Amino acid sequence: MNARPPETGGGNAPNLPDTLTHDSLLDSVAWLCTHYGLGRSHAVLVSGLAKYGPLTPSQAIEALTQAGLAAKLVERPLTQLPEHLLPAVLLRRNGSACVLLGWRIDDSAEQDARIRYRAVLPELGDGPVECTAAELGETYAGYAMLVKPAAKVDARPDDLPTEPAGHWLLRTLWRYRSYYASAAVGAFLINVLGLASVFFTMNVYDRVVPNQAYVTLWSLAIGVALAMLMEAVSRHVRAHVLDTAGKKADLVLGTLLFRQALAIRMEHRPASAGSFAHRLREFESVRDFATSATLSAVSDLPFVFLFVGVVFAVGGPLGWIPLMMIPLIVGLGTIVQWPLARAMRENLREASLKQGVLIESIDGLETLKAVGGEGAMRHRWEAFSAKTAASSMQSRELSSMATSCVSFLQQMQTVAIVIVGVYLIGEGKLTQGALIGSVMLAGRVTAPLGQVMGLALRFQQAKSAMHSLNELMAMPVEHEPGQDYLAQPPLSGHVKLDGVSFQYPSAGLQQNAPALDQISVEIRPGERVAILGRVGSGKSTLLRLIARLYQPTEGKLLADGLDAAQIAPADWRRTFGYVGQDSRLFYGSLRENVTIGRPDVPATELLRVLELTGLDALVARHPLGANLQVGENGRDLSGGQRQLVALARSLIARPRTLLLDEPTSAMDSQTESQFIEHLKHATSGQTLVVVTHRTSLLALVDRIVIVDQGKIVMDGEKARVLAALSGQPEADEHPPQPEAQRNRAPKIRVVERGVQPGASPAESNGGVVSSAAEAS
Structure with a gap:
C-alpha cells in the first residue's frame, strides 16, 4: 500500500509531551531493532559510538547500520511519508524523537482530526498511541529517518566473491563520486581551454605578423585572455571540489580506522603500541596522495592523446615525436617502481620500529632514569634512525633519478621537434606558427606524465601504507558485522x-x-x-x-x-x-x-x-x-x-x-x-x-x-x-x-x-x- 495521508492544516493545540526526560532517539532506534527482529540493548547500540550525551541523528544511523539495518535521513513533510516507508523515526522540534507506524482516516471525527497517526512515543512507553495530524505536525521538525532491513547474502554458496583488499577505501570514496565527476568535467574544460593559447600563438606568427594586422591581434588577445581566465577559474574550482571530497573522505576514513583499532580482539592486538600508532599515522600518506594536486595530475592523463592528435593536425609528422616519448616515460616509470617499492617497504617497517622505541621510552621515562637505561634506549633509537635515514635516502635518490630522466626526455623532445620542424619549413610543408604550436602542444603531452612521475615516491608511500592499513582492517574484531546476539539477555552474574x-x-617462532x-x-x-x-x-x-x-x-x-x-x-x-x-x-x-x-x-x-x-x-x-x-x-x-x-x-x-x-x-x-x-x-x-x-x-x-x-x-x-x-x-x-x-x-x-x-x-x-x- 503506497497511500499517503491527505494534506492537513493544524488547528488544535498539541497534546504531545514537550519535555525531554531521556534519550528518546536511542529508545526509538532500539524499538526499530526489536521490530525487525534484531533486538539490541542500549549498551550494544551505543558501543563504540562517539556518544557524549544524547544520540545524534548521524550516530543513530551508524547504530542502525551496525545492527544490520539500512537507514538514511531525509527532509520530507509529514504528508509525504507513504505507508510503505514506515515505520520511520521522526525528529521533533524539542530534540526528541518518535517512531511513526502508520495512519488511518476517522470519518466520524471533525475535519481537522480525521487523520489519526499511530506512533511510539518513548516517553510514554513502548506501546503505540494515536494522535491527530495537528498534534504530531506541530512537533515534527521536518526530518525523518527511513529504515529498512539491509540485504543479506545467503552464506550457503561456496563460491561467494570476496571483497578485494582496500574495499573499505574504495567504498568510502564511491560515496563522493559526484565530486569526482564534477572534477572530471573541470579537467575537460581546463584541457580544452588550454588549446586557446596554442592557436593564438600560431595565428599571430602565421597571420598577424606577416600582415601587421593589429586589430586582429587585439581581438585574438581578448579572446585568449577570456579563455585563460576561464581556465584559471576551472582549475580553482576543480581543486576546491577535490579538496572538499578529500576532507569529507578523510573524516570518514579516519573514524573508520580508529573504530577498527578499538574493536580489535585483544589476542590479535599488536605487540608494540608505537608501531601500531605509526601504522595508523601512515593513513596520512594515503590521504596526502589523494589530494587535489595528485588527482589533478591523474585527471589530465586521458587528455594526453587529445594533444597528440592536435599535434598531428597542426604539425603533421611532428606528432610522432611526442607519441614515441609516451612509452619511453611510462617504461622508465615502471622500471623505477620495483626498487622504489622495496625501499619504501623497508622504510615503513624501520620507521614503525623507531616510533615504537620513542613511545616506549617516553612512557617508561621514569624507569629509564631510575635504572640508568637511557643509553640502551638511545642506542636502539640511533640504530633505527640510521636505517630509516638510509632507506629514505635510497628512495629519494631513485625518485630524483626518475624525475631527472623525465626532464631530460622532455628537453630532448623539444630539440627534436625544432630540428625536424626546420627541415619541414624548408620544404614548405610547415609554417613557423605551426612549429611553435607543435612545441607548445608537445609540452602539454609530456607535462602530465612528468607530474605523475614526480609523484612516484608518494605513490609508493601510499601503496605501502595501504598494505599496512589493509592488514589492520582485516584483523578480527569483537563484534563482526551482521553477527546476531540475544536481545537483552537476563544475566544474573552466574x-x-x-x-x-x-x-x-606467540611472537614470531616463539611458542608460548x-x-x-x-x-x-x-x-x-x-x-x-x-x-x-x-x-x-x-x-x-x-x-x-x-x-x-x-x-x-x-x-x-x-x-x-x-x-x-x-x-x-x-x-x-x-x-x-x-x-x-x-x-x-x-x-x-x-x-x-x-x-x-x-x-x-x-x-x-x-x-x-x-x-x-x-x-x-x-x-x-x-x-x-x-x-x-x-x-x-x-x-x-x-x-x-x-x-x-x-x-x-x-x-x-x-x-x-x-x-x-x-x-x-x-x-x-x-x-x-x-x-x-x-x-x-x-x-x-x-x-x-x-x-x-x-x-x-x-x-x-x-x-x-x-x-x-x-x-x-x-x-x-x-x-x-x-x-x-x-x-x-x-x-x-x-x-x-x-x-x-x-x-x-x-x-x-x-x-x-x-x-x-x-x-x-x-x-x-x-x-x-x-x-x-x-x-x-
Whole structure:
C-alpha cells in the first residue's frame, strides 16, 4: 500500500509531551531493532559510538547500520511519508524523537482530526498511541529517518566473491563520486581551454605578423585572455571540489580506522603500541596522495592523446615525436617502481620500529632514569634512525633519478621537434606558427606524465601504507558485522567455565605455554571468591577470560547457561565489571575518567560511587573538586588513588559481578583497610571475584580457588582451604553458614593432577601457604 495521508492544516493545540526526560532517539532506534527482529540493548547500540550525551541523528544511523539495518535521513513533510516507508523515526522540534507506524482516516471525527497517526512515543512507553495530524505536525521538525532491513547474502554458496583488499577505501570514496565527476568535467574544460593559447600563438606568427594586422591581434588577445581566465577559474574550482571530497573522505576514513583499532580482539592486538600508532599515522600518506594536486595530475592523463592528435593536425609528422616519448616515460616509470617499492617497504617497517622505541621510552621515562637505561634506549633509537635515514635516502635518490630522466626526455623532445620542424619549413610543408604550436602542444603531452612521475615516491608511500592499513582492517574484531546476539539477555552474574584452555599469541617462532589448561569452575550469584596462586600461575588470565577480554582457545564460557558467543560483549561487560592490575587512567579530569564508559550518568550517581570508594574525601579537599586533572595515565595521583578511580569507573556501571585483579597492590596498610571497608559496602549484594596476594582481602570472601601452572588445584570454602594449605585440621568454632552459601561453595575439591606426587596439598602449594594461611 503506497497511500499517503491527505494534506492537513493544524488547528488544535498539541497534546504531545514537550519535555525531554531521556534519550528518546536511542529508545526509538532500539524499538526499530526489536521490530525487525534484531533486538539490541542500549549498551550494544551505543558501543563504540562517539556518544557524549544524547544520540545524534548521524550516530543513530551508524547504530542502525551496525545492527544490520539500512537507514538514511531525509527532509520530507509529514504528508509525504507513504505507508510503505514506515515505520520511520521522526525528529521533533524539542530534540526528541518518535517512531511513526502508520495512519488511518476517522470519518466520524471533525475535519481537522480525521487523520489519526499511530506512533511510539518513548516517553510514554513502548506501546503505540494515536494522535491527530495537528498534534504530531506541530512537533515534527521536518526530518525523518527511513529504515529498512539491509540485504543479506545467503552464506550457503561456496563460491561467494570476496571483497578485494582496500574495499573499505574504495567504498568510502564511491560515496563522493559526484565530486569526482564534477572534477572530471573541470579537467575537460581546463584541457580544452588550454588549446586557446596554442592557436593564438600560431595565428599571430602565421597571420598577424606577416600582415601587421593589429586589430586582429587585439581581438585574438581578448579572446585568449577570456579563455585563460576561464581556465584559471576551472582549475580553482576543480581543486576546491577535490579538496572538499578529500576532507569529507578523510573524516570518514579516519573514524573508520580508529573504530577498527578499538574493536580489535585483544589476542590479535599488536605487540608494540608505537608501531601500531605509526601504522595508523601512515593513513596520512594515503590521504596526502589523494589530494587535489595528485588527482589533478591523474585527471589530465586521458587528455594526453587529445594533444597528440592536435599535434598531428597542426604539425603533421611532428606528432610522432611526442607519441614515441609516451612509452619511453611510462617504461622508465615502471622500471623505477620495483626498487622504489622495496625501499619504501623497508622504510615503513624501520620507521614503525623507531616510533615504537620513542613511545616506549617516553612512557617508561621514569624507569629509564631510575635504572640508568637511557643509553640502551638511545642506542636502539640511533640504530633505527640510521636505517630509516638510509632507506629514505635510497628512495629519494631513485625518485630524483626518475624525475631527472623525465626532464631530460622532455628537453630532448623539444630539440627534436625544432630540428625536424626546420627541415619541414624548408620544404614548405610547415609554417613557423605551426612549429611553435607543435612545441607548445608537445609540452602539454609530456607535462602530465612528468607530474605523475614526480609523484612516484608518494605513490609508493601510499601503496605501502595501504598494505599496512589493509592488514589492520582485516584483523578480527569483537563484534563482526551482521553477527546476531540475544536481545537483552537476563544475566544474573552466574558464570561457568567448562574445560577452558587459553594460550597467548606467540611472537614470531616463539611458542608460548598455555596460560590456562582445562579449567572448569563455576561462580554463582552472590558468591565471594578469591583466586590465589603463584606469580604467573594464570590467575589474571582467568579473570580476563571471565571479563571476555580474551576468548578461550578451547572449552566453553557460559553465563546463566548461555554460551558467551550468544551475548554481545557490551551486554556481558555491563554484567561483569573488570578492574585490572594496571588499569590505565586517561588524560583529563577525575570526573571524565570515572564516567568514561557512562558519560551520561547523573551527578547523583557520580557522587554515589565517589562515596563508595572513598574518593569523596579527595574531591572535597581539592579546589577543582571532581574536575581535578589526573594527568596522563593518572600520574598526578598516587598509586592507591589510581586504583580507587579504576574501581569507581567499574562500579558506576552497577555490574552484577565485580572482578578485581590485585586491587590493593599499590596501597599502604591504612589505605588498604579503608579500601576493604568501602568495598564491603560497595559490593553488598554483588558477586565478587578477587585475585590477590594480600591476606587482608580474604576477609571479603567465603570461597578460595587455588590456581597453579594454569590448572585449578584446590577449590572450596575459605576455612577448609586455608586449613588444608596450612596442614592443620579445620577448627570447629566456625559458625554455621546459611543453607544458601553451603550449597554455593564446595566444601573442598583437590584436583590431584595439580599436586606433586608424594606431597600434601600444603607442600604442593607452598607459594600460596605463606601468604594465605595466615588468614586462618
